[in-house]
Amino acid sequence: MTDQVSGSAPKERAARGRAARADAPRSSHAEYQPSAKRPDPVDVIEAQSAARVPELVPIRYGRMMEAPFRFYRGAAAIMAGDLADTPRSGITAQLCGDAHLLNFRLLASPERHLVFDINDFDETLPGPWEWDVKRLAASLAIAGRENGFTDAERASVVRATVRSYRERMRGLAGLGNLAVWYTQADMDALQALADRRLGARGRKRSRRAIAKARSHDSLQAFEKLTRVVDGRRRITPDPPLIVPLQDLLPDTERDSLEELLRELIERYGHSLQSERRHLLGQYRIADMARKVVGVGSVGTRCWIILLLGRDDEDPLLLQAKEADRSVLAPYAGTSAYDNQGERVVAGQRLMQAASDIFLGWERVTGIDGRQRDFYVRQLRDWKGIAEPQTMLPKDMSAFGEFCGATLARAHARSGDRIAIAAYLGGGDAFDRALTVFAERYADQNERDHQALTDAVRAWRIPAQAV
Template identity: 75%
Template sequence: MSKGSRTSDDVEHLSPRERADRGRAARKQVPRSSHAGFSPAARRPDPVDVIEEQSAARVPELVPIRYGRMTESPFRFYRGAAAIMAGDLASTPRSGITAQLCGDAHLLNFRLLASPERRLMFDINDFDETLPGPWEWDVKRLAASLVIAGRENGYTDEERATIVRAAVRSYRERMRLFAGMGNLAVWYARADMEQIQALVDQRLDKRGRGRLSAAMTKARTRDNLKAYEKLTRIVGGERRFAADPPLVVPIEDMMPGTERDRIEQQLRELVDRYARTLATDRRHLLRQYRVVDIARKVVGVGSVGTRCWILLLLGKDDEDPLILQAKEADRSVLAAHVGESRHDNQGQRVVAGQRLMQAASDIFLGWDRVVGIDGRRRDFYVRQLHDWKGIAVPQIMVPNDMRVFGELCGATLARAHARSGDRIAIAAYLGGGDGFDRALTEFAESYADQNERDHRSLVDAVQTGRVAAAPA
């Protein structure tokens, strides 16, 4: 049963002209120039209070690690501040046209991934906050992230503006391209690295091309076997996760025997049950593996403190590993502003959004629910821990590198929105001019200022002892 905000189900029954008219009408009601700049709402919540509210439901001993990571720089703070920005975006103008949102579309959530056909792709990676909502919110989060990263690198005002305009222009032009395509053509669209390399070879200098080639090579090595070598060791003749506290803690090191046994049994049962959310062929494949060990793992910045388990499974022998990640899925930070998910299980919400937005998803992507020893229901989504994943390193990018990367992100986000939203209406709203590009360039700079103030608030809270931070 549907309970909240969603993309329109009847939009495809309108004619292309009617859909374009809808976009142009939205432009008259909410001009593209209205998206420029950012001013905090009069009753804007204290950013530290927002972060603390999220932390209340997380593993207490891990929360200081989250704060430690967020205080390191304004950019790392931004990565953990999706809830803060969701509240801020709720007070900005809305076009009234929706799409499935990533909800956290900063630049590091675009990366290299493997398709089921073992081709290296470029796509969105993180869907913890996914929900249907105003398409422009994702674009604004991407644009602001480029400015924040650019400031950290010491780029000039002009260099940052060029980067943001290029990314937003790429989104706009790609959306206009998708508006002219048929539904199946949009659905089949994807960006494999052979196509991307051919494009960026014309745009990057020799050093930039070398960095891209190295990133592609490294991504192909980040698979189950590499994770297996890095995360496990032989203990008593059997393969087990190696302890690296507090980042990786084997389950036997965490708690007393009875409590540990119960959680271990629940996680083993989770693997059996979650298999029902997979396609039948993938379910058959998964059942050829057996769970041999479990550990808790700290991941990311914003996700630190959520319950995240890694599970070691072995297939035909000890050299046939599969490492799954079962990650807690909580209510999206967007829900308070766009309505609750239609899915009762938050893990299903994440998986449904990922399958809708990604061109090709992990073959082991699924969801389940566990009732904890405290009696609280917790939802999880499951996927492979590593599957040819490659992440950008903004700190080593020169301005031209970040401009090209931003263009890739903008085009990728447009493809994701085109799959789920009314691409013709969005394209008509954006138009052929650069009004929206210029508006978001101004917005991104203004929001980067706000992010720096919020980061300072958290740093001050740590220094005064209001919250505790720990390095990790």
């Protein structure tokens, strides 16, 4: 991506962005028509599930069945194929790959500041910047439908979100490279914006969310997820969502898997900066468990590792999650990284303003003889997630603006922000186009959700509500 910007004057980059409108007019982004060769959405989901833990796959289907928005969260692979057939400007950036509204949240920076940023990078890959914006826009339309918003209210939410992306990108285009790199959305600035935009109820809710995020630290997770058993700190079972290693497999296989996970944590440390590797070395592994996470990720191999430091009340909880090929890869190209865990980490470090100090990767050979890539990060560290089902239109519009501006900042770190800003322009042509696209894709998502529901009811695939 750097060849788009290095050695080119800002005027040349802006001219390139404006010229891209000839091949992909901004109004053309309203287009969405399912391809005649579009695969069965259930087939796409089943193909993903084939490589996952078989006994967990029904939980994934059960969660996706619950509602169209829950289905959407697990359908990034379906939408990736649909986006590949939509117009594109030809300008690329590092993509999140799954930029729906619940993948934006409050996080802790290494300096212990609360910031707003993207949180999920399982599908990250360089590609057309428009794809991330369209996935975000459609997620807001789908969430708005579930909240009973009117057509006009949903349109207002989506327009505000896309406008925020466009205006933030235009602002970033005028900054120097270091200024863009250091830009982040700290909580004080977000709270001030919320205070101006929201009513009394919304302001109260935002302040409560901030306080809740600050309480969701590693010590809170430690108290919730562990207990003392026979004088030793252990991870608390909650089957099938959390299953400690000692409850998961027969003795011989369990010993082999425990050795593998210990090796994973030890070797992954080499992907950290030296001082962070030194810090990791001051902890010892106390327990391990398999964990079910998210919606789209259900069935991937995910482990939580309890480590203890100075004493049994000095915890570090790590999550080691399997990384597979990005759902964007068939359409955007193969990753430059052979290790899919490294792909995730590199994308996260590139897009996030401040990443987890324990974020790293490793490849191991499992007890089944297959090589698997993992990325590792802290399980919970000052994370606060939105609750869209409680939002009024004004609340969702403000939240969408935060998301749009954050996504623009993330794209500006890797893509040609000057060209993207010039392509978008000062008018609202792109905003209006994505408002139409979002509704059209929300219709498609509802049809796909119904297809999954029908497949479960016809006993084509199993589903489990957990």
